[in-house]
Amino acid sequence: TYEKVWLAAAMVLIVGFIATITYGAVGPGIAMIDDEAGSIDPAEINDDERFAEPGVEHVGGNEYEVTVVAQAWSYSPAEIEVPANSEVTFYVTSRDVTHSFSVVGTNVNTMVIPGQVSEMTVQFDEPGEYGILCNEYCGEYHHTMEGKLNVV
Ligand code: CUA
Structure with missing residues (x-):
């Protein structure tokens, strides 16, 4: 049915978004805010x-x-x-x-x-x-x- 197709398409998008975000965070040479580097007043x-x-x-x-x-x-x-x-x-x-x-x-x-x-x-x-x-x-x-x- 079409519902299953849309559901599958939505899952692909979600996985894609997560992959993009993960790549952005741990990708080539750049880490954004690091918890260990932490905070400073x-x-x-x-x-x-x-x-x-x-x-x-x-x-x-x-x-x-x-x-x-x-x-x-x-x-x-x-x-x-x-x-x-x-x-x-x-x-x-x-x-x-x-x-x-x-x-x-x-x-x-x-x-x-x-x-x-x-x-x-x-x-x-x-x-x-x-x-x-x-x-x-x-x-x-x-x-x-x-x-x-x-x-x-
Ligand atoms: Cu613009 Cu500092």
Whole structure:
């Protein structure tokens, strides 16, 4: 009967949606908000051992951790340098409003929400100078909010 056909079609759609969402969450190199990276009170960023002095840390072998604090209308640090082909995990939070952390020409593009830590792990194969931009409107000087990533 037609009912069974429609039911089957609906099931296919639902499975498809779930697959899409799962792929988006765990897909190539990008994890969105990670529970382990967790939450942070924007008022306590200065006292947080990860974010009090944001920047690049070599955590061993081929691995680097980069902490970044976004704040209208800049990133701290303003300039990041990592070796090509290393495994780089970014931890990004905001001190004030919602921003984004987007590395031009790569698939690094995450929202940065006050109170939360966005985590993503990436490998940059191509040495070069990459722009970092904010894609979320964050006020009068949103368009000037930028940083720089040097892959060396
Ligand atoms: Cu920060 Cu737009």
